Amino acid sequence: MLKNLLLTTLLLCSAAASAQSVFEVNLDPAPYNRSEARTQAVELVLDRLTGGQAQNSWVRDEVGRELSRYLQSEPPGSGYNAVFNEAELLAVLQGAELPFSLAPRPTVLVWLSKEGRARSEANRSWRRASNAYQIPLLWPLWDLDEHMTLDTREPFAAQALREASRRYGAEYWLAVEQGTEGGRWQLFGSKQASPLLEGKLESGTDAVTKLMARLNRYWVERHAQRRAPRPANPAPEQPLLAEVDAGGELTIVVSGLRRFADSVLLERKLRQLDGVGSVFVVDSAGSQGRYRLDISGSRAAVLQALTTISGLTVTGEREFSWSGATGD
Structure with missing residues (x-):
């Protein structure tokens, strides 16, 4: 009964996290400089929407330069908060012919073995990374059932992970082996026998954020959409004329x-x-x-x-x- 109650609580928290709009950004801690915070917020919201495809596009410069057009509000609260204008952002992505995804990111069950020990809760780096890319994470309780099924020294045993993950009703689960010099990870889905994605976990404070960015890119690639092209602007009925110039x-x-x-x-x-x-x-x-x-x-x-x-x-x-x- 206690386990079911705890599991229900975890699922409700995960659902609440996934309800946040992809156009809302929270940086906590935030850069002391407001201009730097806004720049980071722009980069993050574009990364979320396009899975990183806006990084080398003129869109980043455009949104940063005309921020008053794309930034809807900066609500008070912990750190730096920004709400971006959905219509304007999607219009500029359409103009750049970039695909994007507004689909909610699915909940991912995380099986983390850190230096050979099972972890059953998110530390600060995992919470920040989850919030940054709005990927709701569910953490296993690692009770007697899991310890009887899984060996933390072999966190990538696919069948054992599948059996343990079924008890949480998970559609996706992430196995992570983390050490002082980095590690490795694999993403599994309930409908596939082999990993959907895998890679190396870098060392450093932003390693988990980079992992979440990779998962976000995967969701965007799977659910990307493009808006229908706008009709081309017609020739004007009354042509414009150059005005008389003032000095300078x-x-x-x-x-x-x-x-x-x-x-x-x-x-x-x-x-x-x-x-x-x-x-x-x-x-x-x-x-x-x-x-x-x-x-x-x-x-x-x-x-x-x-x-x-x-x-x-x-x-x-x-x-x-x-x-x-x-x-x-």
């Missing part, structure tokens, strides 16, 4: 901005030009956009530099056409 400014009109990603990538390339400071979208109409560049040097030099941007073609005085790719 250069206004250009760009056509051919068919997708959201086109505007983002073009802005990035404009900001990278020598002599260009801030870049603003003054207004847009269909597939056209009017950009204002704050410049510190010669207008002629910046205009010349614009002709070197791959995908940008001169079509008139301060008028250009964009044909750049959506990836970068």
